[in-house]
Amino acid sequence: MRITFIKPNIGRMEHSLYVDEGRMEPLMLAVLAGMTPPDVECVLYDDRMESIPFDEPTDLAAITVETYTARRAYEIAAEYRKRGVSTILGGMHITLLPDEAALYADSIFLGDAETIWEQVVDVARQHKLKPRYQGPPGVGQIGRVLPRRDLFKGKGYLPLTLMQFVRGCRFACSFCAVSQYFDKKHYVRAIDDVLREIEAQDRKFIFFIDDNIASDQKALAEFCHAVTPLKLHWVSQASLDVTRNPKLMKLLERAGNWGNVTGFETITPESLRESRKSPNIPRFTKYKEEVRILREHGMQSWAAFTLGYDHDTKESIEATVDFALESRFTLAAYNILMPYPNTPLYHRLEKEGRHLYGGKWWLDPTYRFNRAAFKPTLMSPDELTDACHAARTRFNSIPSLFHRFADVQTHLRSLSRMGAFWKYTLLFKKEIPKKHGMRFGLQ
Numbered sequence: 523m524r525i526t527f528i529k530p531n532i533g534r535m536e537h538s539l540y541v542d543e544g545r546m547e548p549l550m551l552a553v554l555a556g557m558t559p560p561d562v563e564c565v566l567y568d569d570r571m572e573s574i575p576f577d578e579p580t581d582l583a584a585i586t587v588e589t590y591t592a593r594r595a596y597e598i599a600a601e602y603r604k605r606g607v608s609t610i611l612g613g614m615h616i617t618l619l620p621d622e623a624a625l626y627a628d629s630i631f632l633g634d635a636e637t638i639w640e641q642v643v644d645v646a647r648q649h650k651l652k653p654r655y656q657g658p659p660g661v662g663q664i665g666r667v668l669p670r671r672d673l674f675k676g677k678g679y680l681p682l683t684l685m686q687f688v689r690g691c692r693f694a695c696s697f698c699a700v701s702q703y704f705d706k707k708h709y710v711r712a713i714d715d716v717l718r719e720i721e722a723q724d725r726k727f728i729f730f731i732d733d734n735i736a737s738d739q740k741a742l743a744e745f746c747h748a749v750t751p752l753k754l755h756w757v758s759q760a761s762l763d764v765t766r767n768p769k770l771m772k773l774l775e776r777a778g779n780w781g782n783v784t785g786f787e788t789i790t791p792e793s794l795r796e797s798r799k800s801p802n803i804p805r806f807t808k809y810k811e812e813v814r815i816l817r818e819h820g821m822q823s824w825a826a827f828t829l830g831y832d833h834d835t836k837e838s839i840e841a842t843v844d845f846a847l848e849s850r851f852t853l854a855a856y857n858i859l860m861p862y863p864n865t866p867l868y869h870r871l872e873k874e875g876r877h878l879y880g881g882k883w884w885l886d887p888t889y890r891f892n893r894a895a896f897k898p899t900l901m902s903p904d905e906l907t908d909a910c911h912a913a914r915t916r917f918n919s920i921p922s923l924f925h926r927f928a929d930v931q932t933h934l935r936s937l938s939r940m941g942a943f944w945k946y947t948l949l950f951k952k953e954i955p956k957k958h959g960m961r962f963g964l965q
């Protein structure tokens with residue numbers, strides 16, 4: 523038996539295939555391959571950089587789906603079905619919208635596929651795949667499975683190893699699909715299992731792709747103690763409330779945490795309330811204290827903003843860029859507020875009649891990447907789209923890069939930190955205009 527694992531792309535540019543130079547390893551597909559019985563052959567194709575050989579013989583196409591890649595994922599599934607190959611779709615989008623997904627594949631998987639993957643393979647082997655499987659969300663890599671990282675060889679992924687310690691998040695931000703998927707819970711993997719996985723690979727630079735590694739601060743402190751002797755450099759995603767725990771900040775620095783993706787979301791207090799971003803709300807002083815603490819501990823932060831709340835204006839978006847430049851963040855993402863399916867934000871906009879693209883931007887053939895998909899209150903959708911793009915362009919300009927780089931507390935701490943700054947900021951600068959306005963799917 524052969525299983526073909528597929529990581530779909532978002533789509534394509536108007537005139538050519540889009541190769542994502544910032545692509546990272548699709549960890550979860552390698553985890554599923556690691557759980558697959560050894561007599562089953564596993565292959566991986568990554569639509570972000572290679573053509574999928576649809577005519578290559580295979581018994582099952584297993585496709586991971588995010589909201590952004592849903593349209594393309596459904597196209598890929600259709601190609602396999604045309605050739606009589608069984609298809610199964612999994613991933614967060616499938617759990618959020620199972621009835622939509624069921625139209626496009628022989629089988630769908632809701633929840634974390636790892637929970638019963640071996641059973642799925644077994645029935646697929648007998649050609650008795652059921653239309654729907656459901657596993658509970660939970661701790662990752664049960665059974666101490668190691669991902670099949672050999673499947674990543676030759677695919678040109680960024681030279682950092684992806685791994686996972688915590689899944690889910692205890693907060694309930696209004697726009698967040700993670701909070702919806704995990705029902706405001708988090709799941710912590712056994713530390714000795716993570717250590718074993720670190721030792722089983724060669725790299726010293728690791729990205730823990732946890733939804734919020736700081737969701738359980740006690741577990742994070744234990745994790746820091748355990749990884750400190752390994753002398754790693756690592757990054758993750760962490761909510762801002764971690765800065766209010768001085769002991770933990772020291773532990774993170776000592777453990778080799780170089781920085782994290784952190785959701786600042788907005789510097790407008792009314793927008794912050796609207797986002798229900800509770801880890802950011804207490805003592806809100808435009809993040810002065812939080813940024814001071816992050817810098818004091820040398821964090822090379824990747825600040826994530828969501829823009830387009832009811833109080834946001836073109837001027838407030840400009841001010842967000844000023845704030846990010848003053849804070850000398852390594853990277854910043856100026857994301858338009860996106861109504862992900864089944865989130866509280868989605869339902870509110872629906873009630874208020876503010877959706878564009880029929881409320882299904884991810885499937886609409888006229889939708890383009892980075893466009894507003896709803897009607898904002900103080901701007902037109904195009905104004906919001908343009909203001910966010912202008913913010914990205916200004917933050918990633920050459921003068922801005924040099925301004926941010928000249929920071930002894932963070933980027934100038936060591937030669938390797940300087941190298942990381944330039945490698946990732948220049949990559950970001952190159953990728954942003956390439957992706958902007960990209961069409962979803964190929965057809």
Ligand code: SF4
Pocket residue numbers: 690691692693694695698699700701733734761785799801
């Ligand atoms: S803190 Fe981050 S992961 Fe947690 S609910 Fe908010 S946006 Fe989602």
